[in-house]
Amino acid sequence: MTQDYLSPVWANDDQPPKLTPSEWETVLGQARQSRLLGRLAQHFAVHGWLNGVPEQPRRYLEGALRLVDRQHHQVQWEVDCIRHSLKRVAGPVVMLKGAAYFVAALPPRHGRLFSDIDVLVELARLPEVEGALFRSGWISDERDAYNQRYYRKWMHEIPPLTHVQRSTVIDVHHTITPPTSRFKVDGANLLEHVVAVEGMTGLFVLAPTDMVLHSAVHLFQEGEFGHGLRDLLDLKDLLQHFSQTPGFWDHLFKRSDELDLRIPLFHSLFHLQRLFGYTPPSEWRDHVRKLAPSAPSRMIMGWLLGLALRPEHPSCNTRWTGLARWLLYVRSHILRMPLYLVVPHLIRKAWMRHFPEKKDD
Numbered sequence: 001m002t003q004d005y006l007s008p009v010w011a012n013d014d015q016p017p018k019l020t021p022s023e024w025e026t027v028l029g030q031a032r033q034s035r036l037l038g039r040l041a042q043h044f045a046v047h048g049w050l051n052g053v054p055e056q057p058r059r060y061l062e063g064a065l066r067l068v069d070r071q072h073h074q075v076q077w078e079v080d081c082i083r084h085s086l087k088r089v090a091g092p093v094v095m096l097k098g099a100a101y102f103v104a105a106l107p108p109r110h111g112r113l114f115s116d117i118d119v120l121v122e123l124a125r126l127p128e129v130e131g132a133l134f135r136s137g138w139i140s141d142e143r144d145a146y147n148q149r150y151y152r153k154w155m156h157e158i159p160p161l162t163h164v165q166r167s168t169v170i171d172v173h174h175t176i177t178p179p180t181s182r183f184k185v186d187g188a189n190l191l192e193h194v195v196a197v198e199g200m201t202g203l204f205v206l207a208p209t210d211m212v213l214h215s216a217v218h219l220f221q222e223g224e225f226g227h228g229l230r231d232l233l234d235l236k237d238l239l240q241h242f243s244q245t246p247g248f249w250d251h252l253f254k255r256s257d258e259l260d261l262r263i264p265l266f267h268s269l270f271h272l273q274r275l276f277g278y279t280p281p282s283e284w285r286d287h288v289r290k291l292a293p294s295a296p297s298r299m300i301m302g303w304l305l306g307l308a309l310r311p312e313h314p315s316c317n318t319r320w321t322g323l324a325r326w327l328l329y330v331r332s333h334i335l336r337m338p339l340y341l342v343v344p345h346l347i348r349k350a351w352m353r354h355f356p357e358k359k360d361d
Contacts, residue, residue, distance in 0.1 A: 002318055004310045006030045007275045009043065010233060016049040024057040030311035035113060035227045037061075038068040042111030068111055075102055075114050078168050082119065083202055085136035089128050092204045094120035094194050096173060096214065100205040103197045107237035116160065116169035120206075123174040123187060130158060130172065137164045146348070154180055154337060156187075176214045182335045183217050185259050208242040209255040216264040221335050225308040225325055229275075232309060235268050236278050249284045256291070266291035267301060271309055304328055 005027040009017055019027060031037040041061035044050050050058055079099065086093050094100075096118035101108040121129045142148055142159035151159045157173040175187030194204040206214060215238060219231040242248050256265045269288050272278040280288060292298055307324035310316040333346060 030313045034311045039111035091122045108234040216268040262291040
């Protein structure tokens with residue numbers, strides 16, 4: 001029998017889950033695969049539940065807390081290095097996703113583990129930014145000419161940059177969706193509304209509404225759902241935090257219309273309610289319904305995302321899970337690129353996956 005033990009932790013966050021030893025083993029595996037182990041540990045620590053956890057799983061949770069603390073110190077160092085490297089670059093340097101939550105001290109920061117740092121800069125400044133980071137030790141490991149062209153011509157970011165000594169990774173964006181995407185977003189429009197980070201001269205984050213919409217479109221367009229549950233929890237945290245500001249919901253719906261991101265926002269709100277019981281204030285329910293796509297699309301996506309937005313763990317897999325994730329993966333590419341580009345691209349990716357090029361020893 002398949003079961004998601006992880007989502008109910010936050011759906012019923014006023015009481016600790018009652019788990020058997022074998023269920024604890026499963027929930028820790030689900031949390032690790034979903035990149036939520038630190039978040040789970042933080043959740044138990046904040047609520048004072050750690051002492052009630054059996055000894056073995058408690059050790060894992062306490063270890064995760066130590067890892068989060070150590071990594072957050074490392075992230076702060078990397079952010080300072082990036083800020084120093086780009087201090088002479090004209091135009092704003094905008095932290096995205098996890099890095100934004102970190103520097104702006106937003107709720108999704110707590111318990112978060114990082115794999116990379118995402119930044120947004122003006123399109124015209126990309127060569128200048130890449131050059132400045134190169135001089136500070138960040139280089140592209142991407143040697144394949146096709147992939148270089150794919151990133152630089154069709155995508156919303158350049159190939160990832162890895163530091164030669166620390167092996168830290170930076171993704172440099174010029175907008176939040178590919179220029180060929182169904183959900184095309186003008187990066188210049190986003191940069192007009194950025195917010196300065198207090199105490200960090202030269203660093204910015206997206207406006208609150210744009211941060212929420214970026215999280216939504218990233219989750220439902222990228223096609224990689226291994227950490228989909230974590231991203232959905234980020235959205236829950238952001239909405240709960242920003243909704244304390246008067247006028248937030250009105251501005252969010254207007255901004256989703258302006259950026260043509262109504263459908264990703266609808267899917268986000270639908271699955272936040274389904275998994276965590278989170279809903280917008282009652283006066284905005286009609287606005288949510290107006291965001292919805294057609295009924296067939298809504299039903300199909302509800303089924304696919306209902307399977308995909310589960311921990312990527314054997315205990316959560318059904319006979320249809322693999323198919324659902326594959327269909328969403330193909331859908332993500334169709335959303336991001338026209339068919340004349342996406343078909344040869346997917347064929348090439350499938351070929352390279354089965355017949356990888358051998359690297360020189």
